[in-house]
Amino acid sequence: MLTAAPRQAKQRPTISDVARLAGVSIATVSRVVNETAPVSDEVGERVRSAIELLGYTPHVAARNLAGGRTATIGLLLPELSSSFFTPLLRGVEAAVRQTDYDLLIYANPRTSQGYDTQRRQPIGVHNADGMLIFSTTLEDQEISRNWEHGFPMVLLHRLPPRGVNVPSVLFDNRSGARLAIHHLISVHNRRRIVFLHGPLGNQESDEREIGYREALQQQGIAFDPALVRRGGFSESGGYQAVQELLREGVAFDAIFSGDDEAAVGVLAALREAGRRVPAEVAVVGFDDLPVAQHLTPPLTTLRAPIEQAGYLAATGLFTLLASGEADAQTVLPVELVIRQSCGCAPPSP
Amino acid sequence: MLTAAPRQAKQRPTISDVARLAGVSIATVSRVVNETAPVSDEVGERVRSAIELLGYTPHVAARNLAGGRTATIGLLLPELSSSFFTPLLRGVEAAVRQTDYDLLIYANPRTSQGYDTQRRQPIGVHNADGMLIFSTTLEDQEISRNWEHGFPMVLLHRLPPRGVNVPSVLFDNRSGARLAIHHLISVHNRRRIVFLHGPLGNQESDEREIGYREALQQQGIAFDPALVRRGGFSESGGYQAVQELLREGVAFDAIFSGDDEAAVGVLAALREAGRRVPAEVAVVGFDDLPVAQHLTPPLTTLRAPIEQAGYLAATGLFTLLASGEADAQTVLPVELVIRQSCGCAPPSP
DNA sequence: CGCTATATTGAAAACGCTTTCAGGAAGCGC
DNA sequence: GCGCTTCCTGAAAGCGTTTTCAATATAGCG
Numbered sequence: 001m002l003t004a005a006p007r008q009a010k011q012r013p014t015i016s017d018v019a020r021l022a023g024v025s026i027a028t029v030s031r032v033v034n035e036t037a038p039v040s041d042e043v044g045e046r047v048r049s050a051i052e053l054l055g056y057t058p059h060v061a062a063r064n065l066a067g068g069r070t071a072t073i074g075l076l077l078p079e080l081s082s083s084f085f086t087p088l089l090r091g092v093e094a095a096v097r098q099t100d101y102d103l104l105i106y107a108n109p110r111t112s113q114g115y116d117t118q119r120r121q122p123i124g125v126h127n128a129d130g131m132l133i134f135s136t137t138l139e140d141q142e143i144s145r146n147w148e149h150g151f152p153m154v155l156l157h158r159l160p161p162r163g164v165n166v167p168s169v170l171f172d173n174r175s176g177a178r179l180a181i182h183h184l185i186s187v188h189n190r191r192r193i194v195f196l197h198g199p200l201g202n203q204e205s206d207e208r209e210i211g212y213r214e215a216l217q218q219q220g221i222a223f224d225p226a227l228v229r230r231g232g233f234s235e236s237g238g239y240q241a242v243q244e245l246l247r248e249g250v251a252f253d254a255i256f257s258g259d260d261e262a263a264v265g266v267l268a269a270l271r272e273a274g275r276r277v278p279a280e281v282a283v284v285g286f287d288d289l290p291v292a293q294h295l296t297p298p299l300t301t302l303r304a305p306i307e308q309a310g311y312l313a314a315t316g317l318f319t320l321l322a323s324g325e326a327d328a329q330t331v332l333p334v335e336l337v338i339r340q341s342c343g344c345a346p347p348s349p
Numbered sequence: 350m351l352t353a354a355p356r357q358a359k360q361r362p363t364i365s366d367v368a369r370l371a372g373v374s375i376a377t378v379s380r381v382v383n384e385t386a387p388v389s390d391e392v393g394e395r396v397r398s399a400i401e402l403l404g405y406t407p408h409v410a411a412r413n414l415a416g417g418r419t420a421t422i423g424l425l426l427p428e429l430s431s432s433f434f435t436p437l438l439r440g441v442e443a444a445v446r447q448t449d450y451d452l453l454i455y456a457n458p459r460t461s462q463g464y465d466t467q468r469r470q471p472i473g474v475h476n477a478d479g480m481l482i483f484s485t486t487l488e489d490q491e492i493s494r495n496w497e498h499g500f501p502m503v504l505l506h507r508l509p510p511r512g513v514n515v516p517s518v519l520f521d522n523r524s525g526a527r528l529a530i531h532h533l534i535s536v537h538n539r540r541r542i543v544f545l546h547g548p549l550g551n552q553e554s555d556e557r558e559i560g561y562r563e564a565l566q567q568q569g570i571a572f573d574p575a576l577v578r579r580g581g582f583s584e585s586g587g588y589q590a591v592q593e594l595l596r597e598g599v600a601f602d603a604i605f606s607g608d609d610e611a612a613v614g615v616l617a618a619l620r621e622a623g624r625r626v627p628a629e630v631a632v633v634g635f636d637d638l639p640v641a642q643h644l645t646p647p648l649t650t651l652r653a654p655i656e657q658a659g660y661l662a663a664t665g666l667f668t669l670l671a672s673g674e675a676d677a678q679t680v681l682p683v684e685l686v687i688r689q690s691c692g693c694a695p696p697s698p
Numbered sequence: 699c700g701c702t703a704t705a706t707t708g709a710a711a712a713c714g715c716t717t718t719c720a721g722g723a724a725g726c727g728c
Numbered sequence: 729g730c731g732c733t734t735c736c737t738g739a740a741a742g743c744g745t746t747t748t749c750a751a752t753a754t755a756g757c758g
Binding site for chain 2 (some may be wrong): 063127149
């Protein structure tokens, strides 16, 4: 069954309609709507009731055009496939809601093949007052260009390109990784620890690898390149990486997974192969996604304050918007959450 | 350390700049940008290179104002707290990406206290060409009003208010619930099946309850109101509901949870109370969220094609936008995914 | 009572783009 | 070659606001 719109809709009221009904000029209406200049009580009241009567809502496009402000911020995300983005979005949303800004979201802009002149930049000066850029969703070159044009941005999970001092919000990935590795080594006496790297070019993952190496070094364990694999921040990536390791016959007694999603795949692959976790192989993740505590065994992981990161990035952007400046870098601490996949005992009930 | 924008940015180029550089009128530039009228090859080329050189991007607000089209659709969501929305967003995004529309997202609009004249409608004619409305995120009255104004909408997870023929996309909740209950009764011989209702006013949940009752009746089991509880579609809701049941000493041998999130809480509460699942209490969820398969025991649940629902709702909206009509109702089938929480045996390895 | 400072208000210009309306050029048939 | 299409292009009128600038009215002061 089909459905269609009802008879031609009545025209929506404009500021002129309100002005006419209230017997004032449109300038006055604008002033009472925006509270941008004093208006006598009587006139104000008249305007307000005209607005009420007509059900008037300002037309944002007109407003943007005239005011040079879109009252919108953009958020650039890679694909929304991961549950990682739920808390992130929540944080951003919470910050946005405290303002009068709108939130425009773009996912996976990199998939777009080729250039369409009209849309080469999904979000930019033309449709937002500022934007939040997650990881590598916008090329360095574009970031620089925006920066030079004075377009406010805050980076999430990545550092700015060289020479471009864009504020960014990051996790302390290096310390986090060190924490995990030290725990595996000193508490559980593991020596052959696999590190699962994230997607190519992922800075966070690079940092984690550095932490991993630092920890090994501090503990006097030689770095073995054969133990570093690409897990891709996805369940299938983790799964495949472990299968590969197994197929190649590489010896290992622990896996530090690039993130929790990959850890899900890691656990599945190990289970299928009959390797007991944590007895034979200890596993540690990163992020502490909701799923981590429900895995078998419950996943020991590094808790990243994802929601907070989203919130801080957004509030940082608003600060930037309001004052023209903001903290250049915010590094959020990461905490080791001990469950059972690392070999620690379950809490006594 | 603070950061600020660089020296005053150069003005962004407008259509006039392009026209001047190419030596044509702005009308011509508009025509080549929008391919809205034939332009000679030579002129077209000149304009295109001017655009390239200047890095021109049309100003959307101006475009909207002049064209009467925002090229944006809105999505109204309750809070983003649940991982339920990840697949939904993914589906919507996929559909949006195939068009030249933008996606504006509002979460939790109901939280806003009081009325701000300017923002009483977060999304509407003033900033979008159409909108997707999830569940009860917009009041019936507003839906009707929009409908009368001819504003295109598609409803997700809810039916339109009486007399308002807005297209909607739904799950076949009733059949799904029946499937689950029949399974619990005929395969696992359960008789005292608790039903966990979702949030108040949630139509999907109402439908599920109807299916629950129908199935009981078909199997000749009397309906016991004491077995119907409110789980609230949240982990804590499910947890509390079970605690309450236990505290009141109500006898039950199965729980049909309103959704998977609540089921997570249900399992936790049962575990704490020492009730074995599925031996003493069988549990079935709804949605088949990613977490379902990782629970202990793996959750038997009804798989709802959430991503598809998002995709269909969005494409439906685009159809409506393009042709003025769309399918009035789309009911998506739901499938019983058998794992172990219902009492079925694990698949032999 | 005359004059200046103050408080409100209106007229009109911008904002950057789309689109209608015409005009000029080029192509066609005879 | 002439008149009539057919194409391509430009001028200009909005689109619905915000915002400056000036005007009017009121109040205050001596």
